[in-house]
Amino acid sequence: MGQINRREFIARNFEGAAMAGACLCGLSGCATFTKVGATPALPAGACAIEPGRKVTVFLKKAPALASVGGSVKIVDPALPEPLIVARVDRGRFAVVSLHCPHRGVELEYQAAQKQFRCASLGHSKFALDGSKLGGPAPRAVKTYAASVQADNLVIRL
Ligand code: FES
Known part of the structure; x- marks a missing residue:
């Protein structure tokens, strides 16, 4: 396996970390995890x-x-x-x-x-x-x- 310089190492790892973060952020809003759907609640007093x-x-x-x-x-x-x-x-x-x-x-x-x-x-x-x-x-x-x-x-x- 070839060696990479410091700049390439940082760029690759930052990219990976950013992608992992983006995936988790995307999933955290998913109803599978929150268990909450998009249906509005009946207003109070209704x-x-x-x-x-x-x-x-x-x-x-x-x-x-x-x-x-x-x-x-x-x-x-x-x-x-x-x-x-x-x-x-x-x-x-x-x-x-x-x-x-x-x-x-x-x-x-x-x-x-x-x-x-x-x-x-x-x-x-x-x-x-x-x-x-x-x-x-x-x-x-x-x-x-x-x-x-x-x-x-x-x-x-
Ligand atoms: S199908 Fe899995 S919670 Fe509804």
Whole structure:
């Protein structure tokens, strides 16, 4: 192996260190590591939770659910688990567990396919009825019945 001079040694090692740093920085923002997806949280004051009974989402206070294809997550210690709510059609919503049964990364709603997909690199997919469509998740996700009542969405717990 040939010898390299001091300048070449520094240049090669700096380049390697810089690439390693760039890779780690890129991955640290990845949902696989953070477990957090891109779904916005339901704004504070936009729902009322009756533990063990129901969640009432005040649709006028949830702009992300105003359009078909919109979705929000609801994370609150009063819930049995965090939820993701998607507006599937004008008057129809789907509500499932927020966390993927594989390793707990958040699910996101895919409006074009009308399905939920894990934000991790595993990309497990679930139908609106919670059934698994693909990916490494070991099972379906739990679904929650929801109905529109006046200007509210009522989710049964
Ligand atoms: S955590 Fe969802 S596929 Fe792995």
